[in-house]
Amino acid sequence: MQKKQLDELDLKILDGLAHDARTSNRKIAAELGITEGTVRSRIKRMEAEGLVRITAMTNIARLRNPILAYIWVEVERSAQCDELAKQLAAVPEIGFVGKMLGRFDLLAITLVQNHAELAAFLHRRISGLPGVLRTECSLGVNFVKHDYRMSRIVGPELDNGSE
Known part of the structure; x- marks a missing residue:
């Protein structure tokens, strides 16, 4: 093709x-x-042709106290990586999922309002997924540049509560 x-x-x-x-x-x-x-x-x-999709996006700079959370995921076995990536991509609060080279196998990015919300999200939506060996988080605290052409990040306050 x-x-x-x-x-x-x-x-x-x-x-x-x-x-x-x-x-x-x-x-x-x-x-x-x-x-x-x-x-x-x-x-x-x-x-x-699926080369572009025109859509509306949340302006994260306008959200109340946004914290960009980078969730690094180590997978138990490499054979589980693709399936786990698909499962993470299906979580509405996650705006980016990528397979990575290096210390961690996957990176998921979400937007949270505080540390407690992040901890609850990790326990409720990520840690229990089959194949997750461990997670580590990095928090973005100051947005120097957010190019809307790169990705769509959906904040948790836009979630309709469905799980």
Whole structure:
């Protein structure tokens, strides 16, 4: 299967949408010197091919006392890594899951309001998952840069309580 690629024009269109996905196709077209139809069709193609998804995101800088929690997970056996990553990705409060090289096998990122909430979350949602050998947390306390093009982080106050 051939890997889908974004060309230079696709990247310029995405850059126009990066800071505000509500930017009109007409405005992007004018800035790039192309037609509105070209922008529209390119965006439609990228969405259809699964290269991009346009969505609303929480602005973590506007949340009340947000704490970005990096949850490092060591897996019992390497054969469990993929399944455990899928299970973590299915947890609504987790905005990022990645397989890692180094001391830990997985990294999950979530947003919490305080240490007690993080401890409860770890015990309730992470530690009991089959294959979790141990976890270690790092807390982000000062946001220097959060590029919304990188990921979507959903805060716990947006959770509808379903588990």
